[in-house]
Every structure is written in C-alpha cells, then in structure tokens.
Amino acid sequence: MLIVTSEQMRRIDRCTIDELGIPASALMESAGRAVAEEVLDFCRGRLHSAGGAAGAGTRPDGSPKRGVTSDSPVLEDKLIAPFDGAEREHWLILAGKGNNGGDGLAAARYLQDAGIKVSILCAESPDSFSKEASVQFAAARRSGIPVLETPGLPSDADFGPYTGLVDALLGVGASGEPREPYGGLIRAANGSGLPIVAADIPSGLNADTGQTAQACIRAERTVCIAFLKAGLVQYPGAKAAGEVRVRAVGIPRLAASRIDEGPNAHLITEHSLRETLEIDTSRKRAEDSHKGTYGHVLVVGGSRLMSGAGFMASRAALRIGSGLVTWALPSALLPDIVGHVPELMVAEGAQGDGWNRDSAETILKLAEKMDVLAVGPGLGRFEDDTEWLKELWTGSDVPLVIDADGLNILADAGESLKDWGRRENVVLTPHPGEMGRLLGVPTAELQKDRLGAAKAYAAEHGVTLVLKGARTVVASPEGALFVNTTGHPGMSTGGTGDVLTGVVSGLLAQGLSPLQAAAFGVYLHGRAGERAAELREHPASLLASDVIEAL
Ligand SMILES: NC(=O)C1=CN([C@@H]2O[C@H](COP(=O)(O)OP(=O)(O)OC[C@H]3O[C@@H](n4cnc5c(N)ncnc54)[C@H](OP(=O)(O)O)[C@@H]3O)[C@@H](O)[C@H]2O)[C@@H](O)CC1
Ligand SMILES: Nc1ncnc2c1ncn2[C@@H]1O[C@H](COP(=O)(O)OP(=O)(O)O)[C@@H](O)[C@H]1O
Numbered sequence: 001m002l003i004v005t006s007e008q009m010r011r012i013d014r015c016t017i018d019e020l021g022i023p024a025s026a027l028m029e030s031a032g033r034a035v036a037e038e039v040l041d042f043c044r045g046r047l048h049s050a051g052g053a054a055g056a057g058t059r060p061d062g063s064p065k066r067g068v069t070s071d072s073p074v075l076e077d078k079l080i081a082p083f084d085g086a087e088r089e090h091w092l093i094l095a096g097k098g099n100n101g102g103d104g105l106a107a108a109r110y111l112q113d114a115g116i117k118v119s120i121l122c123a124e125s126p127d128s129f130s131k132e133a134s135v136q137f138a139a140a141r142r143s144g145i146p147v148l149e150t151p152g153l154p155s156d157a158d159f160g161p162y163t164g165l166v167d168a169l170l171g172v173g174a175s176g177e178p179r180e181p182y183g184g185l186i187r188a189a190n191g192s193g194l195p196i197v198a199a200d201i202p203s204g205l206n207a208d209t210g211q212t213a214q215a216c217i218r219a220e221r222t223v224c225i226a227f228l229k230a231g232l233v234q235y236p237g238a239k240a241a242g243e244v245r246v247r248a249v250g251i252p253r254l255a256a257s258r259i260d261e262g263p264n265a266h267l268i269t270e271h272s273l274r275e276t277l278e279i280d281t282s283r284k285r286a287e288d289s290h291k292g293t294y295g296h297v298l299v300v301g302g303s304r305l306m307s308g309a310g311f312m313a314s315r316a317a318l319r320i321g322s323g324l325v326t327w328a329l330p331s332a333l334l335p336d337i338v339g340h341v342p343e344l345m346v347a348e349g350a351q352g353d354g355w356n357r358d359s360a361e362t363i364l365k366l367a368e369k370m371d372v373l374a375v376g377p378g379l380g381r382f383e384d385d386t387e388w389l390k391e392l393w394t395g396s397d398v399p400l401v402i403d404a405d406g407l408n409i410l411a412d413a414g415e416s417l418k419d420w421g422r423r424e425n426v427v428l429t430p431h432p433g434e435m436g437r438l439l440g441v442p443t444a445e446l447q448k449d450r451l452g453a454a455k456a457y458a459a460e461h462g463v464t465l466v467l468k469g470a471r472t473v474v475a476s477p478e479g480a481l482f483v484n485t486t487g488h489p490g491m492s493t494g495g496t497g498d499v500l501t502g503v504v505s506g507l508l509a510q511g512l513s514p515l516q517a518a519a520f521g522v523y524l525h526g527r528a529g530e531r532a533a534e535l536r537e538h539p540a541s542l543l544a545s546d547v548i549e550a551l
C-alpha cells in the first residue's frame with residue numbers, strides 16, 4: 001500500500017483535477033460518502049456488539065435484510081442504508097473552513113439519508129469556507145441539517161445530545177499548532193468522551209511525520225482519503241488515528257505515478273512484499289536443494305558479559321532457514337559455548353577473552369567462505385574498534401549486517417565513515433538510541449521524524465537502514481521507504497533486536513537483496529513476535545528466545 005506525504009497528496013489532487021479532468025466536487029462527494037459509510041459501519045458495529053440491532057430484520061453486519069429476500073432479488077446499497085437503531089444516533093460534524101470541512105459536510109447528508117440525526121458545528125463563519133466546502137455547506141443547509149448558530153467553540157459547548165463526532169476540522173492542508181477556535185474544539189471533542197471518526201487525518205496531526213500538536217484529535221477511526229498519509233503510520237500519530245481505513249474516492253493510482261518526485265513509500269504487506277519487492281514470500285525450498293543452497297552466515301559478536309546476544313542472532317539465523325551458521329567469538333569463551341546449540345558451528349574470532357584489532361584479519365579470512373557477516377550482537381567495545389570495523393567494511397565484499405555495538409563503533413567513526421567507501425550491501429539495524437548516536441542528535445529529536453531521518457541517512461551513506469521500534473522503518477539507498485506494522489509490545493524486551501539481526505542475515509544468506517531481506521525480515525520477525533505473544537499467559541512474559549522459536 002502506497003504511503004504519501006501531504007505535499008505529494010496535494011500534487012496528486014491537482015493532477016487528478018487539472019490533468020485528468022475529474023471535478024474536485026466529485027472527489028469531495030466521494031470522500032464525504034466514504035466518511036459517512038465508515039460512521040455508519042461504526043454505529044452498526046456498536047449496536048451489534050451491544051446486542052441492539054442484530055436479529056430479525058438485519059444481517060450480521062447490522063444492515064437490514066430489506067431487498068435481499070429471495071422473492072425480491074433487489075439489493076440495496078447496504079453500506080449507506082438505514083438500519084434499525086439509527087434513530088438513536090446523533091452525530092455532530094465539526095467542520096473546518098477548508099476542503100477537509102467539505103468532506104464532513106458532504107458526509108452529513110449521507111448520514112441523514114441513512115436515518116441518523118446529524119448536526120453541524122462550523123469552526124469559522126461559512127463565508128470563509130473554501131469553494132467546494134461552501135457548495136457542500138449550502139447543500140447540507142438545503143437538506144435541512146441543523147447548523148449550530150455560533151461558529152467556533154460556543155462557550156456553553158455541550159456534547160450531551162450527541163452519540164458521536166466527525167472530525168472534519170483540519171486535513172492535509174493544515175500546518176502547525178491548530179489556531180483557535182480549532183485548538184479549543186479539538187480539546188472539547190477529546191474531552192467529550194464521544195467516539196470520534198476523523199476525516200482523512202485526525203486534526204492536529206502532522207500528516208508527514210506522525211507528530212501530534214498539543215491539541216490533536218484522538219480518533220476511534222480515521223477514514224483516510226485516497227492514499228495512506230505517512231503521519232498515520234508512525235507513532236504517536238498511529239495512536240491518535242485509531243483504526244485507519246483507506247478509502248478510494250476516484251483519485252486514480254495513475255495520478256500518483258504522474259507527479260514529479262512521486263511517492264516511493266509503502267506499507268509492508270504480503271502484497272507489497274510480493275509485488276513491489278518481488279519476494280517469493282512462500283519461501284519454498286527446492287526439492288533438490290542442499291544446505292549450500294541457503295547460504296552461510298558468520299555471526300561476529302559475543303563477549304564475556306554478553307554471550308546471549310551472539311547465541312540469539314545465530315539461532316535466529318538458523319531458524320529463518322540459513323543453510324549454515326558459524327559464530328565467531330573470542331577463543332576463551334569457546335569452552336562455555338560449545339554444544340549449547342548443536343546445529344551451530346563456532347570459530348575462534350579473536351585470541352583471548354575479548355575482541356581486539358588484530359582479529360579483523362581472522363574474520364576476513366573466515367569471511368572468504370561466508371555469504372553474510374552479522375557484526376555486533378554482544379560485541380562490546382575495545383581499543384581501535386573503529387579501525388577494526390573499517391577493515392571489515394573495506395576488506396571484503398561479503399554483505400554486512402551491523403547491529404548493537406557495531407553501530408556504536410560506526411557512530412564514533414562519524415564523518416570519516418564517508419571515506420570508507422560506499423557499499424550497497426550493508427544493512428544497519430539501529431534502535432532509536434543507536435540511530436540518535438549515528439546522527440549525533442538526541443533520540444527524542446530523531447523520533448520526531450523517523451521516516452525523514454531513515455531516508456536521509458540511507459541515501460547519504462548508501463546503506464539499507466532499519467530504524468527499529470514500533471512501526472519499524474526500512475530505507476533503501478535509493479530513497480525507497482517501507483513501514484512495518486507487524487510486531488507486538490511484548491517484544492520490548494532485551495534480545496529481540498539480536499533476533500532480528502539473525503533473521504535479516506539469514507535472509508540475505510538465502511539470496512535476498514539487502515532491501516528485500518530488511519523488509520521481509522522485519523515483517524517475519526514482527527509476525528513471530530505476535531505469535532509468540534499469543535502463546536504467553538501475558539505478553540509481558542515474552543522472551544526474545546520465544547520469538548526465535550515462533551519463526
Ligand atoms: N480536491 C481535493 O483537494 C480534495 C481534498 N480532500 C480533503 O481536503 C483536505 C485538504 O483540504 P485543504 O487543502 O483545503 O486543507 P484543510 O486540511 O481543509 O485545511 C486547510 C485550512 O485550514 C486552515 N489552517 C491551516 N493551518 C491551520 C492551523 N494550524 N490552525 C487552524 N487552521 C489552519 C487554512 O486556513 P489558512 O491558514 O489558509 O487561513 C485552510 O483554510 C484533505 O485532507 C481531504 O480531507 C478530499 O475531499 C478529496 C479531494
Ligand atoms: N512495541 C513494539 N511493537 C513492535 N515491535 C517492537 C516493539 N517494541 C520492540 N519491538 C521490536 O523489538 C526489537 C527490539 O530491538 P532492540 O531495541 O535492538 O532490542 P535489543 O537491543 O535488546 O536486542 C526491534 O525489532 C523492535 O522493532
């Protein structure tokens with residue numbers, strides 16, 4: 001599924017209207033209908049779960065059976081049809097002066113037509129409405145929909161009579177902190193305790209970064225118009241939006257491919273993995289395959305105080321299907337490790353009980369027979385480690401996955417990293433703390449625009465970047481972005497990142513490109529986390545090892 005910025009959406013709108021000749025009013029009419037359908041669906045679901053409307057005269061979705069009996073094979077438009085219990089609903093449309101307001105005003109008519117009581121509260125005087133919104137306002141009035149007299153936030157704002165709110169205050173045309181009366185309306189709406197369905201984006205959300213203004217609608221559901229907005233797929237925006245439903249309104253996908261600097265960001269789904277990234281997601285093993293078919297991963301990591309990380313990365317690389325996995329670690333640790341994972345091979349990565357600069361030569365020698373080097377899990381820091389990593393980076397062409405202290409070493413390399421030379425087969429997997437160190441900015445600063453930061457870093461350094469955390473972002477050197485939605489908060493536990501390193505490395509070993517391995521890897525890792533969490537009495541008890549076993 002394509003993800004767009006607000007600027008791209010504006011240009012796609014313009015292309016649709018100006019170049020394809022589809023009238024703006026038609027698009028708004030469709031958008032209004034989509035919003036209304038989602039409100040009705042929400043109402044039916046609510047009645048159904050309360051046991052109210054389901055039963056005689058209704059279908060399972062709560063819509064009436066009228067018109068679908070066998071003796072009368074006439075189908076009513078079920079999405080927008082009246083339903084039992086509709087008369088108990090009274091929705092207030094909060095309408096801004098722009099086209100987002102117009103969507104809400106168009107929705108009002110459809111809701112009224114479906115038997116729901118609707119009222120309209122305008123944020124500003126209707127005289128100031130955009131051209132399309134004015135048309136919708138006039139139509140709503142002529143349809144007899146009541147408009148609360150005072151534009152803005154009435155001092156006696158009382159949401160008592162209503163059963164839900166449509167947030168059509170601000171859409172992708174807005175920027176910055178909502179001005180008054182918008183800010184006050186947003187706060188009052190949130191404080192009402194009523195369910196809110198947002199048109200396009202929750203008002204107060206930055207549609208590009210997912211940052212929320214101080215006043216930002218907290219929606220139960222967001223009806224995103226035409227294309228998924230980037231701000232809806234990153235936290236805290238993803239939370240403010242509630243359930244996101246992307247609805248087609250007559251803006252063709254073709255228009256997205258017509259604009260300059262068009263969207264190159266996707267949600268990671270089975271479909272985008274198969275169609276956009278051309279991955280065989282079935283991961284079928286060839287009948288005549290052998291272990292050599294599926295590559296050999298060398299994990300470089302582990303230290304006296306952090307041996308578990310190397311274990312988990314190695315075991316995950318095995319579980320994801322690598323033909324062979326070898327774990328290179330300091331020689332003094334070998335006796336403690338040997339035999340713990342019977343399928344795993346081990347190698348002396350460094351002499352003694354820790355890593356040292358000289359071990360680069362040993363690793364490069366081992367690398368000659370490897371398909372991937374996974375550097376970092378449990379590595380620790382040591383003298384001249386920057387020179388050490390530079391040797392691995394420049395001394396071999398074998399794809400590299402760098403995580404944990406491997407990333408901290410890179411961060412210390414700073415600007416000199418540019419002199420190491422571009423290697424397009426490097427995958428970096430930082431969590432936000434490590435990403436902040438790579439960029440030299442506080443974590444909180446970086447989190448304000450995760451997509452932007454990941455994209456910029458990947459392009460600047462020519463690497464594939466996996467910025468982890470809920471809604472992990474994958475960025476390619478060419479500027480493509482992929483956002484993952486699989487995963488579970490139970491995965492917020494030590495070691496799950498090491499598991500991801502093993503997963504991505506294992507997929508690379510099996511012949512996937514860095515971008516394919518990163519995107520498919522975060523998807524599978526998240527799914528395994530979901531499955532593992534499901535099996536626990538409580539997700540808080542989830543361990544990283546459980547994720548490996550669920551792969
Ligand atoms: N044909 C189309 O294009 C289609 C568009 N569609 C819909 O239109 C939406 C985009 O509409 P839009 O571009 O009119 O902008 P919109 O989001 O309503 O807000 C702009 C208004 O807000 C104001 N404003 C700005 N910042 C503000 C602030 N901080 N605090 C307060 N106010 C602020 C700004 O006022 P100004 O600052 O200019 O005085 C301006 O009046 C889009 O999200 C989708 O829902 C669909 O119907 C499909 C077809
Ligand atoms: N709330 C969450 N939702 C989805 N995935 C999560 C969540 N919390 C953590 N994860 C995933 O778990 C992994 C944690 O990695 P990381 O922070 O590097 O852990 P560690 O360093 O302990 O191995 C990442 O892949 C991250 O995306």
Ligand SMILES: [K+]
Nearest residue numbers: 167170201203
């Ligand atoms: K809105």
